[in-house]
Amino acid sequence: MSHQDTIVALATPSGAGAIAVIRISGQNAIAIAEGCFRSVTNNKSLSNQKTHTIHLGHIVDGEKYVDEVLASIFKGTNSYTGEPTIEISCHGSIYIQQEIIQLLVRKGCRTANAGEFTLRAFLNGKLDLAQAEAVADLIASDSEASHQIAMQQMRGGFSNELQNLRQELLNFASLIELELDFAEEDVEFADRTQFIALVSKISEVLKKLIDSFAVGNVLKNGIPIAIVGEPNVGKSTLLNALLNEEKAIVSDIAGTTRDAIEDQLNINGIMFRFIDTAGIRETKDVVENIGIQKTYENIEKAQLVLYLVSGVSIQDGSFKVDDLLKEIERLHKKYPNKKIQVLVNKMDLLSEEEISNLNTEIADLILISAKKNIGVTELKEELTQLANLGTISNNQTIVSNSRHFEALNNALAAIREVQKGIDHQISSDLFAIDIREALHHLGLISGEVTTEDLLGNIFANFCIGK
Secondary structure (H helix, E strand, O other): OOOOOOEEEOOOOOOOEEEEEEEEEOHHHHHHHHEEEEOOOOOHHHHHHOEEEEEEEEEEOOOOEEEEEEEEOOOOOOOOOOEEEEEEEEEOOHHHHHHHHHHHHHHHEEEEOOOOHHHHHHHHOOHHHHHHHHHHHHHOOOHHHHHHHHHHHHHHHHHHHHHHHHHHHHHHHHHHHHHOHHHHHHOOOOOOHHHHHHHHHHHHHHHHHHHHHHHHHHHOEEEEEEEEEEOOOOOHHHHHHHOOOOOOOOOOOOOOOOOOOOEEEOOOEEEEEEEEEOOOOOOHHHEEEEEHOOOOOOHHHHOEEEEEEHHHHHHHHOOOOHHHHHHHHHHHOOOOOOOEEEEEEEEEHHHHHHHHHHHOOOOOOEHHHHOEEEHHHHHHHHHHHHHOOOOOOOOOOOOOOOOHHHHHHHHHHHHHHHHHHOOOOOOOHHHHHHHHHHHHHHHHHOOOOOOOHHHHHHHHOOOOOO
């Protein structure tokens, strides 16, 4: 793949629509587009027009008119990719799209690979690697929170924070390397007090960024919530009520749900992934046992567990508070970091006295009736608090990319080795190795250190046309 070629691709989603945008980028982009564009006024050429202007005309193949279009011109480096670019807005017919793209390929363009426009923006210095990855996250964002994280990263907040740290560390690394050149003179160019303070500061910032991944990852991919409990307590009914659709089969027969059913819901700008699981009970049914095993697997994956209790069992006396508390304690021991929220379903069957007693015996209890849609709206509002994400400010840096998370962990490990070296007063040439290691991992995030494999893996996940 040559980055000197002129590339073309559909920049809007594939399929028929009102309009489509076809993007051409490369040194010959304007000349190639000009060869098949005929202006409606004075037959003017695109190459003679100013950058960032739009022109009405027709795409022609010889004497054949293909479509009436608008051609947007971006000259020099004043484009998304940092190279001459033409964007053709045509009618959204699939036939028209393919006719224009095939014509441009015959004129000298090459069909773009996935993410190649953004790859060129990175190679031409328009974006660093972290910002380029944020473009993909922005396209994929399906909630206000994930959109906000991607926008913050694309604007360079994360990159600027890392770049400042890396530059300070690089300055001290240069002074330490200089000391090594004058080892026989036994001189120090780097102020050790300032260096110790810097290493401590970098360590704190890296730890803060690493800790933010727990929030960033769930905001990007959705917060997983497992709905669990004994059979026939209304788990599937609750899922249907939350989603406002008949997603799961509801039946009075215990053990109806044999496999996990999952769907997403956007609540207050945050995406939640609800998982309806098989009821937990002792059974000899082989298939149901497999479903129960999957229930525990989904509890392991979930950030929040909604444990349902049925109002029917409370009313008929089969429910025992002590048994519930023991079960919750057992789950806490098995999954110590899980937030488990107890819900009582079918609350409409309970008397005020029964409700009062439950609230006294069980802390932070939530009462609902999934079938009658009582308390479901309030539950949705409560979920954002139960998820414990805190408030995300516009200037707060949150890490949501697993590659960045790994690089930050590696950089922090190297910085901690530097701290150990300082504490044990080892020779500068030894902890200089760890400083270079930290710089390397920080550089991997921004793209100051890259390999073809790294770039290939990142941009392979982009959509074609971006």
